[in-house]
Amino acid sequence: MVSSFSEQQLLPLRAALLDRLRELGWREGDNLEFDLRLAKPMSSSLSEASASLVQRQPDLLIAQGSPTLEAMRKYSGAIPVVFLLVADPVELGVVASLSHPGGSLTGFTNFELAVGGKWVDLLKAVDTTIERIVLIANPDNNTSAPFARQIESDGRETGVNVQTIYVGDAGEIERAIRGAGGLPRAGLMTLPDSLPILHQDLIVSLTNELRIPSIHPFRSFPTSGALMSYGLDFPELFREVASYADRILRGTKPADLPVQAPTKFELVINLKTAKLLGIEVPPALLASADEAIE
Structure with missing residues (x-):
């Protein structure tokens, strides 16, 4: 995962994600290795973090935020990506549609403009x-x-x-x-x-x-x-990301998982x-x- 939140801000969110993964049968040190890269919100830092993570050839990538996703897409290739906090991914050309994203990317949108x-x-x-x-x-x-x-x-x-x-x-x-x-x-x-x-x-x-x-x-x-x-209720959002990660790791294609909008504020x-x-x-x-x- 690549995030531009600070380590302190990400601590409870990382915990929410890993707690949900444990509930679904994934445990660090057993059948899960979770690699978190923190980057400054500049293109060079995000690109460096994304490239170094992709070099490890993970089974799944998580991208937090539109700038992070833009950087990660340059390197991810066919590796499945679950994104979050990305506004209007259709307009950005990230997915074909919200209901049928296609390709290897899916996830959760950011705030609606309204x-x-x-x-x-x-x-x-x-x-x-x-x-x-x-x-x-x-x-x-x-x-x-x-x-x-x-x-x-x-x-x-x-x-x-x-x-x-x-x-x-x-x-x-x-x-x-x-x-x-x-x-x-x-x-x-x-x-x-x-x-x-x-x-x-x-x-x-x-x-x-x-x-x-x-x-x-x-x-x-x-x-x-x-x-x-x-x-947004961020801990709940990270739990939802974990649920999508679980489904992909168990064989569901990202193309078959609709991009979801936030519902809880x-x-x-x-x-x-x-x-x-x-x-x-x-x-x-x-x-x-x-x-x-x-």
């Missing part, structure tokens, strides 16, 4: 004074532009001006966030991408320092101190951060949260 409107609505619901949102996006992720266009459109429909800023490193992220901090009634949003995950601590510390309400796709952000997240709100930002979370929104961090 979820961007939900992020805008939630940020506006937690702080009704918000009039603009700075959206941080990774230019190297080919799903960033369509996601940004959708969120900008959703913002216009609700009277919120969404400004997309493409960033590639910590310095550019800091400039974007400090720019948001200089705007009145502004919030901040990140896209589902490994780049903000890599710089999560920086994003959380700056948004709190500058008193900027923010929303993110990953629950690791509010658990680290950001205001809120609305995203969770809202996490950090109440301590809300207090820091001077925000009183509306009772109805708090009641709808899957987790409220005190």
Whole structure:
């Protein structure tokens, strides 16, 4: 498996995947060898990790994220690949269709573009004074532009001006966030991408320092101190990946396994951060949260 999440962030997800594999009869050191390669979310690092893994000629590859899958496809050949967190794999040319992927790749899509409107609505619901949102996006992720266009459109429909800023490193992220901090009634949003995950601590510390309400796709952000997240139940997703891996290892062709869309989402709100930002979370929104961090 190749992932651009950090080791700490991946620990519970790796555990969920291996726990499910054990339930299905696969045990490390017995009939399973699990090789995890962590890479930075840049094409060179992802390509190097993918190439070194493919050289081992594994029975199955797992690719987390669109950039990782793009890198892995250059080397995987006929080795079956289960992907996850890949937005619109048909548009990317990864599979022929969601129901009949064909070839040697199948897996689980990322967020649908329509979820961007939900992020805008939630940020506006937690702080009704918000009039603009700075959206941080990774230019190297080919799903960033369509996601940004959708969120900008959703913002216009609700009277919120969404400004997309493409960033590639910590310095550019800091400039974007400090720019948001200089705007009145502004919030901040990140896209589902490994780049903000890599710089999560920086994003959380700056948004709190500058008193900027923010929303993110990953629950690791509010658990680290950001205001809120609305995203996938990641441990459950990794368990589903394990189930697909089991079926392929037992002889099912990837072409016969439909690409599945996420169905379970969770809202996490950090109440301590809300207090820091001077925000009183509306009772109805708090009641709808899957987790409220005190």
